[in-house]
Amino acid sequence: MMRCFIRMVCIMVLCHAEVRAQYPSEGDLIIALRKYPKADSVKLKLYDQVFRYYGSRQQYDPMELYLDSVRILSARLNLKNKLYDALYRAALFYHSKTRYSEALAHYQESYAIADASNNTYGMARVLLNTGAIYMDSKDYVKALEKNQQAIPMYEKLGMKREVGSCYMNIAEVFTDLNQIDKAFPYLNLALGLFIQNGPNSRGVGVVSEAMGVAFMKAKDQDLINLGVLPSQRYNHALEHFKKALPIAFIEDDPALAASINANIGEVYGLLGDHTKAKQYFETVMNLDQKHDYHVSSSKNKIRYAQYFFSQKNYTAGLQIARAAVAIADRYKIPGNLQNAYELISKIYEQSGNYDSALLYYQQYVVIKDSLFNAEKEREITRKQLVLDFEVKEKEYRYNRQLLDNELKQQVLLAATQRDQLALAKKEKDVQQLLFLQQRTKLQNEAGLQAAAFQQQKNKSDYDRAIAKKQIDNQQLELRFNKYLNLFFLISVIVLLIGGTIIFYSQRKAKKLNLIISEQKNSLQELLHVKDQLLGTISHDMRTPINSLISFTHLLENSQISQEKLKVYASQLKNTLGYTQGLMDNLLKWASIQMKGFSPQLIQLHLNEVIQQALSGFSDSILQKQLKIQQDIDIDVDVLADKEMLLCVIRNLISNAIKFSYQNGTIRIHTAKDSRGSYLIIQDEGIGIPADKLKYINDPVAKVVNSSLGTSQEKGNGLGVLLCKSFVHLMKGSIHFNSSLGHGTSVRIDFENC
Template sequence: MKLRHYSLLFCLIIFQTGFAQQQQVKQTIDSLLLADSQSGTEDKNQLERYVRLYKSYGKLGETEKVEAYVAKAMKLAEKLKLQSAIVSAYYSLGFYYQRHGSYIQAEEIYNKGIKKALEVGEKQLYADIYYNLGAMYASWSDYDKALSANMKAVAGYNELGNKLDAAGCYVNIAAAYNSLEQYKMAISYVELAMKVFEQSEGNEYGLALCNAYLGNNYFLADEKDLGIGKTEKLKMALKFMDVALSLANPLDDYSLLGTIYHTRAQILSVNGTTEQAMEAFHKAMEYNGHLYNKNEYAQDILALADFYIERAQYREVPPLLTEALKIGQENHFPALQRDAYLALSKSAEKQQQFTKALEYFKTYIQFRDQIFNEEKEREITRKRLKLDFLVKENDYKNQQHEMSLALQKRTLEARERKQQLELKEKEIRIEKLAFLQKQSLLEKEKLQKENELERQRLNANLDRKYRDEKILKEETKTRLNRNLAIFLGLLVLAISGAALMVYRAHRKTRQLNRLVSSQKVELEELGKVKDRILGMVSHDMRAPVNSLISFTKLLELGNLGEEKLKAYTFSLGQTLGHTSSMMENLLNWAYSQMQGFKPEIKVLDISSLVQELLGAAEGDTSHKNLRLSFSQDRHAQVIGDLNMLTLIIRNLLNNAIKFTPEGGSINIKIEHHLHQVRLYIADTGVGLDKVQLQRFNSPSIIELGRSTAGTNREKGTGLGLTLCKTFSAMMNAQLTATPNDNNGTIFILSMPCNVSSTKELKEFACNV
């Protein structure tokens, strides 16, 4: 099954062969000719070479060579009794003529191909030829024949069970009805095509195109024909365009996306959503700007210019229309130039620049007449072609379906309406031209009056100068008095400034005195802390050392049994573990008090660190039969020092285990709050009383806590929480504690988490 790219305007694919591609095609032709000269047998290989040769010459546009090798291929296929190859040759030759604008020759070859396809039963090529005929008839607006050809192609595809290609024909038929302004009929055929595309996978392009067709037809259709209101009609049109956009975005097809955004912009413009409409116009220009044919891009520019004119944003209009005129001149698009000058005239008229509006309107009329004459010549040529077709198709006309007759009637009605509209438009243009001429005369009169006013203004200025000279003489008398007043004012300001400087110096002295007093208090407190630490070390170190000496003496005597040895070893291990923990906290605290100490700030994975420390604490929690849980709203990273953060979390976790009785629970949770990450460690243990909580949450971090035994008589040093508070402050973090509803305490560690660059991280570390 193959899916074709269908077009709203029935445009044929234009193949362009660059210089490098031409060289490659010529090399292919040379190799094929060499192989053909060396082969002396007429077989399928030679037939395949002829086919490749006429297709290669077709890429180079060499008509005589194409015709010659098509004839050779047909003759050889006849000898080999390969009738399908003959039909395929007719199809290729007809398509070649069609691409190069030789429509009469193309139609003649296609008809021969259809006849041959019927003879040999080649149904696929039979339907494909009618498919191309439908596109060709549509290119010169002969929608009667285009619809008939597409219907026959549909019949052929349906007989083959090829529903996808039949759906493509439905889309082309819908485009014909759209051109005839029969939008309701167009919608019905698009819906038929959409049903087919929805039944199988991989048809995103077809579905996107169908939704774009539906949105376009709903937007253009009359509310009465659809049986709905204008608001609902625009809402449905916008809905279809949104679906088409969602399907087309992954395909990255610039032409399709440009068409969708152009129609979407027009719908939004009518619907009053200005910002969305402007965004859609720019998107359409972006995608259509990638296309080789700049006409669609220029149409986007004109539509955006009209959008700005309707909203009185006249400054945006001239650059757009200048670009449109440039594209029209470079690519010979007179219709584009015509529409651009009409838009310029409209913009100038709304700004009351009636002379410019008249000049632009005259240029617009010149292009309109030029295009009208060219269209008249093309209409004559089209009628001649139709006459030629009528001579050849008398038999076909007698067998034409009732649907074709009805369509002809609709076509005539549409043309009559179009002629009436053109007559009304001509009358309006004549009236507008007369109006612009009157406005131009009024503008001239206005300019004359402005010149007269300018003369009077100059005379008034001369009189004002004479009066100013008299006033200057009087002002010189008062200037000396004013200078004296200024001098006195400056003298007062100087005295005030001197007084202010004295006051500031006095205030600075008082601030320095307060700072010295506060530093004295801090030094006294630090001395007290150091005295406590020395007393604590002398007390806590004496017991484990004495225990160790006693244990060594018992070992020397050798009177210990195995059970007593184990008991003493276990007790000594606990004592030494407590002593080691005390020494580690003591050394860390002393290190933090050293002058010039700076934490090593970097981005840390707090989620992984917490999980690692929880794993290390599983033995202690299982020993006391504690329930340990961990949760987080998402993976978290913070900014801080790894060693400090590890010590804080480990101390808080050990305290929770220490003061939680057997069977209790410890809950650890990580949450994000704006630019912070918060770590909650909640236990159901003994908890801190109000005085302890108040002391812990106070700004001071110098005072040492009082060590208390755990629920299983675990020993402590009193340094842990003080060290946690100290390190938190050094990392620009905050550590607080609150009572737990289920007894116990919740410790909350809040740390910064958002740094967008390495430079910001360095600045953060410097601030710390």
């Protein structure tokens, strides 16, 4: 598999340049350092030369000694850039020899200095190198994070090749995760940037190899989406590998050449041409002896061993796989060590040696679980969405610019057409004016004739109106009497209807006032809860943060014993654990208040949920030496939301442990009765006062003021609120029963399935 050759080869070239540099001898450097009396920039340069001398020769103990001298003197002289260069150089020395833990420590220290000095380039190259380390270690979450942070920095500096390296690393993550449809866009972005440095540049070779690997690993549907027939995958892969191979030799890069030859050998093996496959793999073994990039050499040996395994040559495959294990174990390369253990387990299984197969498979599972889990997968998905958004945002800006240019052209065209229309309109207005003048003349003549006729008509109408008015007055008097009687009748009806409407309006107003009053009380209660939560957060979140700061100061400025370190770390762990529980409950409560929780009610085995909840409290139970008595009917099923039910049971068990005395007993009982299924959790702890118990069982009660546990454990009162809210959402009921000094019992009733 292709690795981050661009970064690693650059690191190796820099370190080898240190070896080839014409340093004075070790004795001359030490003598010159001792003879120079002043603590100034000259002495700092001498310290730096001695530090680089030992680092280039892999003598790490004296290198670290003189690096400390550089650290102290540069701080005294306020030369932060000199200290950054020294720390970054030390990280490169370790990185080139795959001593990743030491390299990461020095990278992190140099990043802090660059960040404090606003050194964008210094921060960016540290992020890119640490991202390469996390990729080799298969920590894809951190690899994505580091490359994602480096991209905007390099873009700001206009360093396109480094931006391409970041895109290359992101594509490699998705290739390793077999998400080829997500890898290809980043490969194309990287190729577009690398090709600007020439068609035979190292970056073009690396991208070509990566595209070949992507074609080999792609699913049939991915290939169809790319317009490639699945039967042509190996032809396309060989085309890209053979395009990349000459570039590797031009660049005199044996590590890259070995990786490409291994890919070609694998393709010929899959095509059935085993003569060519062995030739290319033997070339790989020879090339691996010419470089010390151990990640690549161990991976190539694993691929050669896999080829022998596919040919059922188990003896040769086992020998080469063990050589890969030796390299990966020595240089702490967990990803390759995982793959080698898995392959050895398969070889032993096919050979009939099942004990050895099981042993190596167990080692493979241990490493696999330490490298990758569901939480990291969700984090990778989240970071991939962020990266996709950034890429699409750039495409949107580019398309928007094109659209703006087209829009300007359309505006100019519209302006020209508008001028033409205005000229035509003026001509039309002149013609219309002439028409209006002629029409006005004709209308005036017609108006004079109509006026004379109207005068004669008005006189006739006046005479008829006088006669009609007399008749109308008589009829009006009769209608008035009739309407007066009707008015009195309607008035009575209207008064009755109005009275009825007023009565019902007042009744409705009373109901609305009652509803408003209830909503006001609910809002006041929520405001009170908000004030309590803000007070809890402001106090409880400050404590772990202050503890972290104090613990950091202790680590930086004090020499503390291992025993005290363990005590402080344990206290810090407890504080952070409490804070984690607080935030978890707080977020769930907030989701309920915002109507964000919609329970998915399904049939659950209550026993399985209880056991899953108990599994997270083994340390707390052991610490207080508590006994858990389980009287559980394994046939009890309930209708509930699994996550909500888990949260409820965890909170109740947590409270039972918190308020139990040493060597106490916690009882968990499940059963069925005529109303349905129920769960009881009972402890022998300090109990709850009667007034507080009444408040807890109040259906409208909110946050409960928490008390300290028997071992001074703190709480926040959200747990009980969450339990009551979740049980209500799942259409169940919960009741607390307690006596001060005699423990507490909580019963949850569920509906029938």
